[in-house]
Amino acid sequence: MLDLFPGTQLGIGPALLEDPRYGFFYDLIAPRILSDEDLPVIEKRMREIAKRNLAYRREDITKSEALRIFAEREEPLKCELVEDKGGEVVSVYYIDGSPFIDFCLGPHVPNTNRLKAFKLLTLSGAYWMGDSERTQMQRIYGTAFATQEELDAWVKQREEAERRDHRRLGKELDLFSIQEQYGQGLIFWHPKGGAIRKEMEDYLRGELVRRGYGMVYTPHIAKRELWQVSGHEENYADSMFSPTEIEETEFRLKPMNCPFHIGIYKSAQHSYRDLPLRFAELGTCYRAELSGTLHGLMRTRGFTQDDAHIFCTPETVKGEIMDCVDFAYEVLRTFGFEKFKVELSVKGGDTSKGYLGSDEDWARAESALTDALNERGIPFERMEGEAAFYGPKIDIKVEDAIGRLWQLTTVQFDFNLPERFELEYIGEDNKAHRPVMVHRALFGSVERFFGVLVEHYAGAFPLWLAPVQVAVLPITDRVNDYARTIANELRAAGMRVEANVRSEKIGAKIRDAQLQKIPFMLVLGDREMEEGKVAVRERSRGDIGVMSLAEFREMARRLVESRALVNTDESGV
Numbered sequence: 001m002l003d004l005f006p007g008t009q010l011g012i013g014p015a016l017l018e019d020p021r022y023g024f025f026y027d028l029i030a031p032r033i034l035s036d037e038d039l040p041v042i043e044k045r046m047r048e049i050a051k052r053n054l055a056y057r058r059e060d061i062t063k064s065e066a067l068r069i070f071a072e073r074e075e076p077l078k079c080e081l082v083e084d085k086g087g088e089v090v091s092v093y094y095i096d097g098s099p100f101i102d103f104c105l106g107p108h109v110p111n112t113n114r115l116k117a118f119k120l121l122t123l124s125g126a127y128w129m130g131d132s133e134r135t136q137m138q139r140i141y142g143t144a145f146a147t148q149e150e151l152d153a154w155v156k157q158r159e160e161a162e163r164r165d166h167r168r169l170g171k172e173l174d175l176f177s178i179q180e181q182y183g184q185g186l187i188f189w190h191p192k193g194g195a196i197r198k199e200m201e202d203y204l205r206g207e208l209v210r211r212g213y214g215m216v217y218t219p220h221i222a223k224r225e226l227w228q229v230s231g232h233e234e235n236y237a238d239s240m241f242s243p244t245e246i247e248e249t250e251f252r253l254k255p256m257n258c259p260f261h262i263g264i265y266k267s268a269q270h271s272y273r274d275l276p277l278r279f280a281e282l283g284t285c286y287r288a289e290l291s292g293t294l295h296g297l298m299r300t301r302g303f304t305q306d307d308a309h310i311f312c313t314p315e316t317v318k319g320e321i322m323d324c325v326d327f328a329y330e331v332l333r334t335f336g337f338e339k340f341k342v343e344l345s346v347k348g349g350d351t352s353k354g355y356l357g358s359d360e361d362w363a364r365a366e367s368a369l370t371d372a373l374n375e376r377g378i379p380f381e382r383m384e385g386e387a388a389f390y391g392p393k394i395d396i397k398v399e400d401a402i403g404r405l406w407q408l409t410t411v412q413f414d415f416n417l418p419e420r421f422e423l424e425y426i427g428e429d430n431k432a433h434r435p436v437m438v439h440r441a442l443f444g445s446v447e448r449f450f451g452v453l454v455e456h457y458a459g460a461f462p463l464w465l466a467p468v469q470v471a472v473l474p475i476t477d478r479v480n481d482y483a484r485t486i487a488n489e490l491r492a493a494g495m496r497v498e499a500n501v502r503s504e505k506i507g508a509k510i511r512d513a514q515l516q517k518i519p520f521m522l523v524l525g526d527r528e529m530e531e532g533k534v535a536v537r538e539r540s541r542g543d544i545g546v547m548s549l550a551e552f553r554e555m556a557r558r559l560v561e562s563r564a565l566v567n568t569d570e571s572g573v
């Protein structure tokens with residue numbers, strides 16, 4: 001930039017280790033507004049400089065010397081940074097043989113020819129120091145890797161991620177929308193997205209009941225005092241919507257479901273014989289996320305957790321944790337995930353985090369979680385100091401179809417809420433004891449899980465989840481009635497069907513069904529009608545043959561009931 005646009009003022013240029021979309025950016029003020037066409041030109045100059053094999057040279061100089069150098073170079077932004085961040089001695093980096101000097105802690109590569117695989121990605125606006133009152137800057141995003149192969153693989157994955165972007169597919173497949181006039185971060189599930197959500201929920205509810213959970217339903221708001229007792233006012237107020245008042249009582253929208261399930265627990269006396277109690281709810285929560293952090297279905301202001309709270313005795317908690325882990329694996333595999341990364345977040349040595357509970361409690365909780373994972377033979381990474389202040393937790397991340405990791409399931413111990421709400425059960429000794437509480441969510445948020453599924457499948461859902469499972473496509477108007485009859489029979493058998501009786505060429509109808517990623521198409525002509533048959537197309541395999549409606553229905557039923565991930569029947573159809 002200094003070479004190509006003399007007079008450019010440099011701001012900051014950090015690495016973005018946390019953001020997989022980019023590798024780094026540089027904020028600067030150029031003599032003119034940059035456009036996308038400038039990026040290849042800048043990149044070309046970067047390559048030339050890299051090839052010249054110029055050495056990076058670090059110098060430690062006094063703060064006043066650094067201020068003098070940057071003032072002389074008319075770099076007021078760097079002066080401000082040195083003033084703000086520099087100590088008595090500051091480090092600056094030179095590139096010998098170039099006009100570049102930077103104020104930086106380092107380290108840097110020793111010379112420019114180490115920079116082999118990099119790419120500039122995009123431009124955006126930024127404010128100096130992130131302050132909208134301050135100077136407007138231009139931001140150049142880029143990324144860099146050690147080798148060209150790694151860069152190529154990353155670029156390919158990025159293109160693939162764009163092709164799968166749930167916001168784009170959500171629109172193309174008419175699954176959901178977010179509407180500014182109703183509010184940012186709020187999700188509208190359209191009928192097709194709703195059909196998928198219903199399948200997700202039906203499956204989950206069935207499993208919950210089978211595994212001894214009680215389904216509960218709780219309000220979306222509660223008196224402000226409740227959030228004071230729970231500690232949310234104290235620790236979580238920034239993420240909560242402001243209170244609203246009726247008859248001089250203040251209420252707040254719930255950011256979590258936990259206190260409500262506790263309310264159900266507290267509504268009766270419990271003996272150790274009643275435990276464990278497992279309360280599950282598809283609980284809709286609201287969080288006051290800042291607009292800049294919202295991202296499609298992945299980060300919203302209103303979302304539904306597949307939440308559950310387990311109240312049990314310390315003796316049974318390990319078994320409960322194992323059941324949660326088993327449950328999570330079964331659910332995640334059912335939705336087509338095969339690779340997992342498990343993390344166990346524990347307390348660590350830092351006492352400033354205000355951990356609650358005694359060391360003994362923590363040791364017991366950690367060993368319950370560790371033993372549960374070990375007994376299941378699940379490899380995990382111990383994350384020292386990553387536990388919540390109220391207890392240790394297991395997080396399960398899944399790898400999607402293009403190798404990205406998503407944090408979905410969490411299983412958390414809690415010492416805090418049973419204490420705050422003074423939960424009790426009567427033990428075998430006839431005395432009152434405090435139960436252990438486990439929070440767990442498998443999908444995490446239904447919205448986010450759905451977003452991950454859309455991207456994982458690139459919108460081509462397996463039959464059991466597909467919003468439209470079968471497209472009935474008559475070749476001529478003469479067979480429209482036959483098509484309607486077929487569609488009705490399949491609907492009566494519980495399938496989601498669309499009959500396309502528009503006056504279009506069959507090629508156009510098939511193309512349309514393919515674009516909608518409908519798993520099966522039944523192509524009907526005069527011959528199929530006369531013989532009472534259907535010609536079946538599968539979206540990725542094309543024609544798979546002519547069969548009776550009963551045969552097709554039976555094949556589809558088997559695929560749906562087994563929640564098959566590909567539309568290939570065991571029988572080879």
Ligand code: ZN
Pocket residue numbers: 256257258309439440
């Ligand atoms: Zn909870």
